[in-house]
Amino acid sequence: MDRIDRQExxxxxxxxxxxxxxxxxxxxxxxxxxxxPETGEASYDTEGYTTLRExxxxxxxxxxxxxxLKSLMSVWVGLDEYMIPRNELLMGLSDVYVxxxxxxxxWLCGLQKDARNPLEKLRLFMMELTTVMHGDPEQNRENMRxxxxxxxxxxxxxxxxxxxxxxxxxLQDITADAATAAAAxxxxxxxxxxxxxxxxPEAGEPxxxxxxxAAxxxxxxxxxxxxxxxxxxxxxxxxxxxxxNEMAIMLDETLLGKSPDCDFCIPDNRAVSRHxxxxxxxxxxxxxxxxxxxxxxxxxxxxxxxxxxxxxxHGDGFVLADEPFxxxxx
Numbered sequence: 001m002d003r004i005d006r007q008e009x010x011x012x013x014x015x016x017x018x019x020x021x022x023x024x025x026x027x028x029x030x031x032x033x034x035x036x037p038e039t040g041e042a043s044y045d046t047e048g049y050t051t052l053r054e055x056x057x058x059x060x061x062x063x064x065x066x067x068x069l070k071s072l073m074s075v076w077v078g079l080d081e082y083m084i085p086r087n088e089l090l091m092g093l094s095d096v097y098v099x100x101x102x103x104x105x106x107w108l109c110g111l112q113k114d115a116r117n118p119l120e121k122l123r124l125f126m127m128e129l130t131t132v133m134h135g136d137p138e139q140n141r142e143n144m145r146x147x148x149x150x151x152x153x154x155x156x157x158x159x160x161x162x163x164x165x166x167x168x169x170x171l172q173d174i175t176a177d178a179a180t181a182a183a184a185x186x187x188x189x190x191x192x193x194x195x196x197x198x199x200x201p202e203a204g205e206p207x208x209x210x211x212x213x214a215a216x217x218x219x220x221x222x223x224x225x226x227x228x229x230x231x232x233x234x235x236x237x238x239x240x241x242x243x244x245n246e247m248a249i250m251l252d253e254t255l256l257g258k259s260p261d262c263d264f265c266i267p268d269n270r271a272v273s274r275h276x277x278x279x280x281x282x283x284x285x286x287x288x289x290x291x292x293x294x295x296x297x298x299x300x301x302x303x304x305x306x307x308x309x310x311x312x313x314h315g316d317g318f319v320l321a322d323e324p325f326x327x328x329x330x
Contacts, residue, residue: 027084028074029074029105029106030075030078030106031045031097033109044108046097048099048101049099050097051095051096052068052093052094052097052098053092053093056132060132060133062134063171065129066166066170066171068129069147069151069166070166071107072091072107072122072125073151073154073159074159075107076151076154077154079109080155080156084109085260086118087121087260089118089121090109091118091122092124092128093125093129095107117247117260119152119247119250119251119263120264122151123148123247123248126144127144143169145235147165147166147169147170148250149252150165150166152251235250235330236248236249236312236328236330237327238256238279238325238326238327238328239325242324247263249279251281252281254278254279255275256278257274257276257293258270258273258276259274266320269322269323271295271322271323272293272295272323273291273320273321275291276297276321277289277291277293277297277320279327286311286327287312288309288312288318289307289310290304290308292306292307293306293320295320295322297318299316299317312327
């Protein structure tokens with residue numbers, strides 16, 4: 001049996017609620033947690049599944065990438081409903097599994113400690129997808145950047161809208177993709193068949209089921225993408241000087257602070273407030289605003305007035321309490 005073992009007891013990694021939810025509930029798209037009653041070691045049974053990394057070692061069609069992202073949206077909504085923090089989800093091509101006979105996608109939760117916030121993990125996962133996804137790499141990156149706001153804010157009430165945006169962004173080049181696939185003699189599989197069927201795989205090759213809502217757009221139909229969700233030409237980053245951690249600023253508002261729900265969480269500095277400050281992105285310009293923090297925010301040595309927006313420029317340094325950062329644009 002193919003199993004993945006944590007090598008630690010469930011209690012040392014999961015909080016109590018998360019552990020109970022993963023043990024006793026069937027969460028759509030998530031492997032159920034198993035715990036050895038004698039040792040307390042946690043594991044997931046992945047027999048009959050193949051990782052995305054192995055399955056698409058030769059490249060992934062955009063249709064398959066859309067299915068993966070739409071599965072991720074549903075899983076995030078499910079985690080919210082079961083009170084499981086999104087940062088418990090592992091997001092990497094080697095952490096996502098496809099069932100060999102049905103194409104069902106399943107994700108892993110909490111097999112390792114990871115201090116990165118869920119938005120940063122999502123950004124890195126989407127970057128991974130662009131490395132294996134067919135099509136123009138630069139356009140793929142732009143599309144992924146545009147999707148970040150949608151996926152980050154996905155909830156039950158806007159799940160269908162978010163999935164539709166994934167279709168619009170990543171399936172708009174179907175004609176070009178088909179030509180590329182034909183040139184490469186790519187088999188018609190992994191989501192390239194009819195919407196309600198599973199394409200017959202070669203011997204030993206797993207099937208990949210196409211979701212009904214991921215149907216092709218007719219040729220010649222323009223897919224209108226709201227300007228608010230088109231990716232910027234440049235990407236801004238903040239770098240935490242003490243740790244070297246960096247994060248791309250991809251959202252209209254990026255919240256910084258000690259609270260786990262922050263987009264950039266600083267859990268190990270007691271001087272930083274729970275919701276300390278935000279970085280605002282507005283029409284290609286960036287601003288920092290202090291949220292009336294206990295120990296203030298400083299930009300290039302100047303203390304900021306709470307609630308006021310201060311423009312950030314490439315190379316600026318700012319400090320949350322006594323935690324220094326640098327702002328960069330690449």
